Amino acid sequence: MKEKIKHLLVSRFVLTILFFVFLNMIIIALTYHQTSTWIGHTRLPDRTYTTHLVQYRNDLDIYVATYHLDIDKVNSKHYQYVISQTTKNANVLKNDNMGIPVANHRYFAIDDVCTLAFRTPSKASINNVSMSCLY
Structure with a gap:
């Protein structure tokens, strides 16, 4: 038993x-x-950007690879931010340990999958834009 x-x-x-x-x-x-993943590629006359964004809740990891076309050079950067939404199409990214502690990104939807992201609150130009699509 x-x-x-x-x-x-x-x-x-x-x-x-x-x-x-x-x-x-x-x-x-x-x-x-x-987790949502966004991938984008932007081409300028002298360089191209490839961006890879991974968002989980309010945490955002941004990976940027810059290819300089005229000098055959590649730069890669990684940014980690916490997201605070300010308006419907914009949010503030914050991390006191980064070289840029506060960043303001504005988003404009192209369709249901892709958006244009501007990295500055005031000037919308080709030098501070990236296009990303939901992966």
């Missing part, structure tokens, strides 16, 4: 562990689907 009780307790313990492992896998999958 004692062996049956021990076996039952061990079986229940193993089932509990398996349940929590399965529950964690579901939480990880749901968390992954809450």
Whole structure:
């Protein structure tokens, strides 16, 4: 009788562990689907930009690769910001540890998938724009 009780307790313990492992896998999958990824490419006469943005809740990671066409040089930068929305089409990005601690981005939707992002609040020009599409 004692062996049956021990076996039952061990079986229940193993089932509990398996349940929590399965529950964690579901939480990880749901968390992954809450992440949005934006990829864009902008070409200027002397250089091109490739941007890769990953947003999870209010955290934004921006990866920018700049290709200088005339001197065959590539620069790569990574920015990490916390998003605060200011208006419907703009938000403030903040990180006190970055070289640019506060940035203001404005967004204009081209369609349901792609947007134009301007990196400054006042001047909308080709030098401070990037086009990104939801991946």
